[in-house]
Amino acid sequence: MAGKGNNIRKIAISTGGGDAPGLNAVIRAAVVSALHEGWECVGIRDGYNGLLEPDRYPEGGLVRLVRSSVRGITHLGGTILGTTNRGDPRAYPVQAADGSWSEVDRSTELVQAFADHGIDALIAIGGDGSLAIANTLAEKGLKVVGVPKTIDNDLEETQVTFGFDTAVTFATECIDRLHTTAEAHDRLMVIEVMGRYAGWIALHSGLAGSADAILIPEIPYDLESVAQVIRRREAAGRHFSIIVVAEGAHPAGGAPSVIGNDIGQAERLGGIGHRVAAELQTMTGKETRTVVLGHLLRGGSPTTRDRILSLRFGAAAVRAIREGCLGCMVSLDPPEVLYVPLALVTKRIKTVPLDSDTVRTVRDLGVSLGD
Numbered sequence: 600m601a602g603k604g605n606n607i608r609k610i611a612i613s614t615g616g617g618d619a620p621g622l623n624a625v626i627r628a629a630v631v632s633a634l635h636e637g638w639e640c641v642g643i644r645d646g647y648n649g650l651l652e653p654d655r656y657p658e659g660g661l662v663r664l665v666r667s668s669v670r671g672i673t674h675l676g677g678t679i680l681g682t683t684n685r686g687d688p689r690a691y692p693v694q695a696a697d698g699s700w701s702e703v704d705r706s707t708e709l710v711q712a713f714a715d716h717g718i719d720a721l722i723a724i725g726g727d728g729s730l731a732i733a734n735t736l737a738e739k740g741l742k743v744v745g746v747p748k749t750i751d752n753d754l755e756e757t758q759v760t761f762g763f764d765t766a767v768t769f770a771t772e773c774i775d776r777l778h779t780t781a782e783a784h785d786r787l788m789v790i791e792v793m794g795r796y797a798g799w800i801a802l803h804s805g806l807a808g809s810a811d812a813i814l815i816p817e818i819p820y821d822l823e824s825v826a827q828v829i830r831r832r833e834a835a836g837r838h839f840s841i842i843v844v845a846e847g848a849h850p851a852g853g854a855p856s857v858i859g860n861d862i863g864q865a866e867r868l869g870g871i872g873h874r875v876a877a878e879l880q881t882m883t884g885k886e887t888r889t890v891v892l893g894h895l896l897r898g899g900s901p902t903t904r905d906r907i908l909s910l911r912f913g914a915a916a917v918r919a920i921r922e923g924c925l926g927c928m929v930s931l932d933p934p935e936v937l938y939v940p941l942a943l944v945t946k947r948i949k950t951v952p953l954d955s956d957t958v959r960t961v962r963d964l965g966v967s968l969g970d
């Protein structure tokens with residue numbers, strides 16, 4: 600974190616990686632606060648594609664953001680700027696004439712593009728991938744402030760990311776709905792939720808939604824222990840069970856279930872819900888159904904909590920630039936929003952601590968964690 604952030608006249612905002620409810624609220628707060636400072640604001644389309652591939656955009660890869668551009672968007676999901684998880688400038692996918700793909704480092708060219716457009720500082724809103732890119736740009740001399748986004752809540756150095764509360768709230772509502780149909784049909788219902796290699800969404804929605812078993816990547820599972828819970832419930836006259844499975848969960852000694860590994864993209868997880876359901880059906884003899892909540896968790900309006908967090912983060916990012924706190928990320932450390940060095944954030948992902956009070960509560964309530 601270095602340098603004084605004054606002498607700013609123009610800032611850019613980018614949204615990168617998977618979308619999360621609250622992106623538009625961050626953009627609105629950042630733009631309104633920046634305009635108060637007297638700064639000009641532009642948005643970069645689709646991560647950094649607006650700067651790296653301007654020809655793709657007939658109306659220009661940069662969008663001028665004025666007061667009217669951000670009116671009435673706090674409650675809207677998605678992002679008015681667009682996003683991509685295929686646009687890492689450090690490993691940018693390029694297609695050769697023969698159709699094959701390779702990756703080239705375009706990060707130096709990107710830093711130059713900011714200068715060419717007279718952009719003095721960048722607010723980069725994203726998850727671990729986008730913030731690692733932001734850190735590289737900061738190391739190459741760009742004035743950058745990051746904002747932690749992801750429904751997965753797997754970012755270090757912030758108590759929570761925006762988007763998580765909305766995803767958990769919706770997942771819990773879905774589990775509530777699935778309870779009644781599971782009970783009506785005496786079925787097992789397996790619900791797969793996103794979260795990558797962290798179990799935050801599964802743990803929180805499973806606890807709030809009274810699941811009977813919650814499988815998270817941090818605790819490799821043995822399905823026999825889940826089957827025992829189901830059999831015990833059966834013997835007690837409870838003929839249905841709810842099992843919440845994080846997409847990154849895996850059996851003890853086994854690997855996560857992967858459905859894709861495209862060039863320029865992170866490994867795509869998926870399929871574990873169906874696997875768990877098929878095995879539990881065989882082990883218990885009970886009729887089983889699977890629901891994969893997937894991208895539904897990323898859509899819709901942000902909750903009140905996420906709106907407020909997003910607005911606070913957007914305003915704080917502008918404050919950080921004004922105060923010259925650069926190469927940092929805004930972070931929730933209740934009750935404050937602080938700035939932490941970007942380099943610290945991207946070292947590793949934040950997984951569920953096994954000695955946390957939430958995990959203890961799950962165990963105290965007799966909910967199986969599959970171990």
Ligand code: F6P
Binds near residue numbers: 617684750793868897
């Ligand atoms: O990082 C958010 C996330 O929603 C993960 O939970 C999930 O694995 C991933 O994005 C899927 O992203 P996409 O389908 O956009 O590649």
